[in-house]
Amino acid sequence: MTANRGQGATTETRTDSSTESVTERVAGSPGVDDAVIESRDLKVFYGDDQALQGIDMEIPEKQVTALIGPSGCGKSTYLRSINRMNDLIDVARVEGDLYFHGKNVYDDDVDPVALRRKVGMVFQKPNPFPKSIFDNVAYGLRVQGKDDGDVEGKVRQALERAALLDEVEDQLDSSGLDLSGGQQQRLCIARAIATDPEVVLMDEPASALDPVATSKIEDLVEELSRNYTVVIVTHNMQQAARISDKTAVFLTGGHLAEFDDTSKIFENPESQRVEDYITGKFG
Amino acid sequence: MSGADRTVNISNGNSEVNDRTSSIVKYVFFSCALVTVLTTLAIILVLVQGSFVFFREVSIVEYFTGTDWSPVIRPRSYGVLPLIWGTLVITLGSALIALPVGTATAIYLSEYADPDVRKVIKPTLEILAGIPTIVYGFFALSFITPLIQRVFPETGTFNAAAGAIVVGVMIIPMVSSLSEDAMSSVPDDLRNAAYGLGATKFEVSTNVVVPSALSGIIASYILALSRAIGETMAVTLAVGMSPQITANPLESMQTMTAYMVQIGISDVSIGSIGYQSLFAVGLTLFAMTLAMNLFSLWIKSRYREEYQ
Numbered sequence: 001m002t003a004n005r006g007q008g009a010t011t012e013t014r015t016d017s018s019t020e021s022v023t024e025r026v027a028g029s030p031g032v033d034d035a036v037i038e039s040r041d042l043k044v045f046y047g048d049d050q051a052l053q054g055i056d057m058e059i060p061e062k063q064v065t066a067l068i069g070p071s072g073c074g075k076s077t078y079l080r081s082i083n084r085m086n087d088l089i090d091v092a093r094v095e096g097d098l099y100f101h102g103k104n105v106y107d108d109d110v111d112p113v114a115l116r117r118k119v120g121m122v123f124q125k126p127n128p129f130p131k132s133i134f135d136n137v138a139y140g141l142r143v144q145g146k147d148d149g150d151v152e153g154k155v156r157q158a159l160e161r162a163a164l165l166d167e168v169e170d171q172l173d174s175s176g177l178d179l180s181g182g183q184q185q186r187l188c189i190a191r192a193i194a195t196d197p198e199v200v201l202m203d204e205p206a207s208a209l210d211p212v213a214t215s216k217i218e219d220l221v222e223e224l225s226r227n228y229t230v231v232i233v234t235h236n237m238q239q240a241a242r243i244s245d246k247t248a249v250f251l252t253g254g255h256l257a258e259f260d261d262t263s264k265i266f267e268n269p270e271s272q273r274v275e276d277y278i279t280g281k282f283g
Numbered sequence: 284m285s286g287a288d289r290t291v292n293i294s295n296g297n298s299e300v301n302d303r304t305s306s307i308v309k310y311v312f313f314s315c316a317l318v319t320v321l322t323t324l325a326i327i328l329v330l331v332q333g334s335f336v337f338f339r340e341v342s343i344v345e346y347f348t349g350t351d352w353s354p355v356i357r358p359r360s361y362g363v364l365p366l367i368w369g370t371l372v373i374t375l376g377s378a379l380i381a382l383p384v385g386t387a388t389a390i391y392l393s394e395y396a397d398p399d400v401r402k403v404i405k406p407t408l409e410i411l412a413g414i415p416t417i418v419y420g421f422f423a424l425s426f427i428t429p430l431i432q433r434v435f436p437e438t439g440t441f442n443a444a445a446g447a448i449v450v451g452v453m454i455i456p457m458v459s460s461l462s463e464d465a466m467s468s469v470p471d472d473l474r475n476a477a478y479g480l481g482a483t484k485f486e487v488s489t490n491v492v493v494p495s496a497l498s499g500i501i502a503s504y505i506l507a508l509s510r511a512i513g514e515t516m517a518v519t520l521a522v523g524m525s526p527q528i529t530a531n532p533l534e535s536m537q538t539m540t541a542y543m544v545q546i547g548i549s550d551v552s553i554g555s556i557g558y559q560s561l562f563a564v565g566l567t568l569f570a571m572t573l574a575m576n577l578f579s580l581w582i583k584s585r586y587r588e589e590y591q
Contacts, residue, residue, distance in 0.1 A: 083479065085475065085478065085479065088474075088475070088478060090398070113481050113482070113483050114481070115481075116478065116479055116480065116481040117480075117481035120479065120480065121475075121479035123472060123475060123476065123479070125472055127470075127472035127473055127475065127476045128476075129473060129476065129477075129491060129495075130473075130494070130495055131494075139477070139480060139482075139490075140480035140481065143477070143480060143481060143482040143483075143486050143490075144480070144481055188476070191476075191480065192479070192480070195480065195481070
C-alpha cells in the first residue's frame with residue numbers, strides 16, 4: 001500500500017525546477033493505481049504570490065481524500081484548481097498539469113464548463129439559490145440539459161442521498177433559504193450530486209455548522225464515497241481522521257508535506273513537521 | 284474587590300458644556316434636514332391650494348374624463364387625458380428603449396466587462412447622465428427627427444417618436460447604473476454555486492444574478508420611468524405642444540410637463556383659469572411620480588436582499 005518513502009516535501013519541491021522530478025513522488029505518497037485525478041508539478045499564482053509550490057498528487061477513485069493544513073497553506077487553492085474554479089479569479093494563474101482520467105484539464109481544448117459538470121463542488125458557506133428547495137436541486141439538471149426525464153425522481157433521489165429528503169419532503173416548494181444552516185449545506189450537497197458527477201469537491205463544508213449538523217455532514221461524506229470520489233478540505237484534523245481514507249498535509253507556503261493513508265498520517269507520519277502539525281505543536 | 288482601588292474616571296467632567304455643544308450640533312443638523320421636508324410640504328400645499336381654486340371652476344369629472352384640453356383658447360375644455368396620453372406615450376416609448384438596453388448594459392458591466400473596459404464605460408454613462416436635458420431636446424430636434432423623417436417622410440417637425448427615443452437614451456444610465464449596483468451586490472457565493480454546477484456565464488447572469496438582483500433592477504426601472512414622466516425640456520422641444528390622443532407616434536403631442544412650460548412662459552394672467560390649470564396638472568404629475576416612487580420603495584423592501 002505504501003511506497004516510495006522519500007525526503008520531506010520541502011526539499012522535494014525545491015528540486016522541482018528540473019522536469020524529471022515530476023516522476024518522483026511526494027513523501028509517503030501511496031502508489032495509487034486507480035487515480036482519477038493526478039497533479040504533476042502544479043503551481044498556482046495569485047498575481048506575484050505563489051500559492052502552490054509544484055504539487056504532485058494522485059487522488060484515488062471512490063475514496064475520501066482529505067486536504068488538511070494551516071490557514072493559507074494552499075489546500076483550498078488546490079481543490080479549486082481541480083475543477084478550474086480558479087479561472088474565475090482574475091489574478092490567478094496555473095502552471096503544471098492536472099489530469100482528470102488522464103486528460104490534462106489545463107489543455108486548451110478543455111471546456112471548464114464541461115469539466116465542472118463532471119466535478120461537482122460544495123462550498124464552505126452554504127449557498128443555496130434564492131429558489132425553492134426543488135429548484136435548487138433541479139438547477140444543475142436544467143443547466144446540464146438532464147431535465148428531460150424524471151426530474152422529480154432525480155431530485156428526490158439526490159435529496160435522499162444527501163440525507164435531507166425526510167426533513168423536507170413536505171416543503172419542496174418552499175425557499176431553500178428557509179432551511180437551517182446544516183440543512184442548507186445538505187441541500188447544496190444534494191444539488192451537487194443530483195447531476196451525478198464523478199468527483200465531489202468539498203471546501204470545508206462543515207466549518208460554518210454546529211456540531212450536530214457537522215456530524216451529519218461527516219456521515220454523509222463517508223456515504224458519498226461509495227458512489228463518488230470525494231476530495232474534502234478541512235481545517236479540522238479530527239474530522240479528516242474520522243472520515244478520510246487518504247490525507248494530504250499542506251504546510252505554510254503551499255507545500256505538500258506528506259500524502260498517505262489517513263491512518264499512517266495520523267499514527268506514524270514520515271516528516272517531523274507533519275507530526276508537529278498533527279500533534280498541535282503549530283498551525 | 285481588588286479592582287475597587289483602581290478607580291477609572293469615566294464621568295463627563297464638565298458635563299454642561301458637552302451637553303450644550305452636542306445639543307446645538309443636533310439642532311443644526313436637524314434644521315438642515317428640515318429644509319427638504321418643509322420644501323416638500325410647501326410644494327404640496329401650493330399645488331393643493333391652486334388646484335382647489337381650479338376645481339371650483341372645473342368639474343373634477345370633466346378633468347379626468349374629458350378628451351379635449353384647451354384651458355386658454357376658446358372654446359375652452361378641461362379634459363386632461365390628452366396630456367396624460369402624451370406623457371404615457373413618451374414614458375412607455377422611452378421604457379421600450381431604456382429598460383432592455385440599460386439592463387443589458389448592467390449585465391455586461393457587472394458580469395462580462397474586463398476591468399479596463401469598465402473603467403471607460405462607467406464614466407461615459409455618467410457623462411451621459413450629466414448632459415443638460417435641453418441639449419437632449421435640441422439633439423432630438425436637429426438629429427433624431429431628421430433621421431426619422433428620412434424613413435417616414437410624413438413625420439412632423441415635432442413628434443412623439445423622437446421624444447421617446449431621446450428620453451429613452453437619457454434614462455439608460457439610470458437603469459444601467461442602479462441595476463449594476465444591484466447585480467454587483469449579489470454575493471459571489473451564488474455565482475460560484477452555479478459555475479460549480481457547470482453553468483455558463485450567460486446562464487449564471489440570466490438565471491442567478493438577475494433574479495437575485497431583481498428588486499434592485501425593478502426599483503431602477505421605476506425610478507427611470509418616473510424620471511421619464513417628469514422629464515420636461517427635452518420633450519417640450521422634441522414633442523411639441525399639440526395635446527391630442529393619437530396612436531401615431533410620428534405626430535406631435537403634448538406632455539403634462541410641456542404644458543406647464545407653455546403656460547409658465549405664456550402671458551396668461553394670474554388668477555385666470557388657464558393659470559390655475561397649472562396647479563391641477565402639476566398636482567396630477569406630482570401624484571403620478573410620487574406613486575411610482577412609493578411603489579419602488581415598496582418593491583425594494585418587499586424583495587430586499589432575500590438571498591442573504
